[in-house]
């Protein structure tokens with residue numbers, strides 16, 4: 001905990017708009033990625049010079065905005081979330097940040113639209129939607145990644161619940177995250193790891 005507090009103090013503050021979005025999410029109980037996870041996504045986008053990004057789970061656009069602010073000028077993000085009320089708020093932040101042209105919101109359930117996208121075309125896919133669908137998302141998005149493209153996944157520690165001894169009273173999301181973590185780390189098409197950033201971030205590079 002002391003290390004985390006030290007690192008939090010050490011980093012520069014995010015932009016005022018990201019800070020406002022953090023507060024907005026907190027106030028309205030909208031689950032958003034941890035600030036450290038947002039910063040990690042930003043670094044990944046910069047170091048890969050990622051041009052084509054897909055996100056599953058937009059909500060108020062906090063993680064989207066971290067990635068959009070790191071995109072090169074011609075870069076594009078497709079962000080999928082069926083909740084139009086949430087994504088309208090996201091778009092208002094994208095507009096204020098001057099990045100709305102780079103982001104296309106798709107208001108449908110992810111598994112209904114992923115097959116529309118061309119294969120071997122994406123640099124990054126960020127998964128942060130329904131936990132019980134994580135394994136299905138993974139299988140559907142790997143074909144969309146370029147070789148060496150990466151899939152990044154949030155909540156793999158699930159607030160400590162993933163590491164607890166399994167019990168009959170575990171909820172469906174906890175069971176799904178545990179099963180996902182095994183499948184992810186052993187996936188034959190990925191070189192994958194899980195790191196304790198925020199609520200646990202998985203990062204897997206397509207190797208075939």
Ligand SMILES: C[S@@+](CC[C@H](N)C(=O)[O-])C[C@H]1O[C@@H](n2cnc3c(N)ncnc32)[C@H](O)[C@@H]1O
Pocket residue numbers: 031032033056057058059060061062063064080081082083086108109110111128129130
């Ligand atoms: C944890 S929130 C996303 C937070 C966002 N990535 C951030 O950090 O700002 C999960 C979102 O997934 C959305 N969602 C629910 N079902 C979905 C589905 N079938 N496909 C895509 N997104 C879905 C919810 O509406 C919710 O806004």
